[in-house]
Amino acid sequence: MQAFSKPAQSQASLTLAKTHYENFPVASVLLPAHLRHAVTVIYQFAREADDIADEGDASEAQRLQALQTYEDELLLIQAYIRPSQPLFLELQQVIRTHKLDVELLLDLIQAFKQDVVKTRYGNFDEVLDYCRRSANPVGRLMLQLYGSDTPQHRFWSDQICTALQLINFYQDIAIDLKKHGATGRIYLSQDEMQATGISEQDLRQQRLDNAWETFFMHNVQRAERMLLTGKPLGRALPGRIGFELRMMIAGGERILHQLKSCRGDIYHHRPTLKAYDWLLILLKALFKQ
Numbered sequence: 001m002q003a004f005s006k007p008a009q010s011q012a013s014l015t016l017a018k019t020h021y022e023n024f025p026v027a028s029v030l031l032p033a034h035l036r037h038a039v040t041v042i043y044q045f046a047r048e049a050d051d052i053a054d055e056g057d058a059s060e061a062q063r064l065q066a067l068q069t070y071e072d073e074l075l076l077i078q079a080y081i082r083p084s085q086p087l088f089l090e091l092q093q094v095i096r097t098h099k100l101d102v103e104l105l106l107d108l109i110q111a112f113k114q115d116v117v118k119t120r121y122g123n124f125d126e127v128l129d130y131c132r133r134s135a136n137p138v139g140r141l142m143l144q145l146y147g148s149d150t151p152q153h154r155f156w157s158d159q160i161c162t163a164l165q166l167i168n169f170y171q172d173i174a175i176d177l178k179k180h181g182a183t184g185r186i187y188l189s190q191d192e193m194q195a196t197g198i199s200e201q202d203l204r205q206q207r208l209d210n211a212w213e214t215f216f217m218h219n220v221q222r223a224e225r226m227l228l229t230g231k232p233l234g235r236a237l238p239g240r241i242g243f244e245l246r247m248m249i250a251g252g253e254r255i256l257h258q259l260k261s262c263r264g265d266i267y268h269h270r271p272t273l274k275a276y277d278w279l280l281i282l283l284k285a286l287f288k289q
Contacts, residue, residue, distance in 0.1 A: 030244045035145050038094045042141060045070075045091055046108055053112040054179065063116045071109045078102040100144050104137035115185070124189045127169075128162065135165035146241050153237075159230030160245075164252050166223040170216070170259055171271050177203060188219065206267040216264035224256050234285075246285035254281055 031039060052058075052066045073088040083089055095102060111134035121127045139157035143149040169176070169187040177184040186200065193199070196215040198207070227249065234246035251273060258271035273281070 030240055030247065032240055035241075038098055038145055039142075041087075041090050041094050042105075042138075045087060045105065046138065048087070049109060049112045053115040060116055064113060067109055067113050067116070071106065074102055074105050074109065078106075098145050100141055104141050107133040107137045119183050119185045120190055121187060122189070123191045127166075127187060127189060130187075131162040131165045132158075135161040146237060148237055148241075153233060156230040156233035156236070159226045160233060160249060160252075161230075163223045163227035163230065164248070166219070166226070167252055167255050167259070170220055170223065171255060171266055173203065174206075174267050174270070192218075208265055208267075213264040216266075217260065220256060220259045224253075227252050227256070243285055247281055250281040250284040253284070 049067060049070050052063055052070075058066070073083040073085055076083045077088060077092045077095060083092055091105075094100065111130060114130060114133070118130075121130070136158045139161040140149070140154060143153050143157055173186075173188070176187065179185045184200075184204075186203065188198075193215070197211055198215050202212065231249055234242055234249050236242070237245055254273060254277045255271045258269075259266070262269040262271070
């Protein structure tokens with residue numbers, strides 16, 4: 001069984017945030033100093049829980065039990081009871097200091113549990129429901145940290161977070177096929193695949209033809225529309241907070257550009273951000289594009 005460790009807190013949180021590769025900025029120095037600690041603690045919580053669902057060779061039952069332990073700790077915090085694990089003691093302090101909604105963290109746990117047991121999505125509404133719990137809570141937590149939690153900002157944030165989650169799915173199609181044993185994970189809508197004549201075997205055989213390209217581009221362009229819908233939030237938020245968000249949006253746009261350029265061949269051309277890409281991202285963020 002994989003050992004689900006709980007590292008020592010503040011410095012471990014920052015180290016974890018810096019050493020995991022991400023396409024989008026995580027707890028970067030662009031954030032205001034008074035928020036950096038809170039973001040790294042939340043990131044450590046989410047990263048550890050995600051690793052429980054994804055990494056190592058633990059059984060399904062072991063993964064679910066470990067995630068239930070995380071959920072139980074959150075429920076203690078929600079009930080104003082002292083949790084037992086060091087990470088959650090620190091998380092409790094962050095929640096109290098910034099008046100964060102524990103339900104958003106519980107939504108993340110539910111998404112990670114779903115990843116353990118659900119590997120197929122019948123339609124796009126099911127995919128969106130997963131994103132509602134796996135991605136959108138992070139954006140809403142950030143809005144609460146920023147003191148900018150308004151209905152309009154939540155709408156824009158949800159669009160951005162869902163889009164970034166979808167973009168991650170599309171760049172990781174080949175990687176996700178290797179997860180969950182022989183079954184693999186597929187975050188593409190099963191009904192849309194069937195309507196286009198795309199099968200799971202086609203994914204495993206790395207099918208590259210007009211039908212696949214059309215299907216792939218349909219998904220990528222839908223995610224792009226969502227990202228553009230949420231983009232005004234990057235201009236609405238002030239100062240370094242808005243700049244950080246514009247960096248994330250520009251990073252998503254750069255990945256989208258690479259996804260469109262590869263025309264569906266994510267098997268041999270998985271998008272990654274290089275120095276040149278980061279320069280373009282920085283310029284777009286600076287000029288509020």
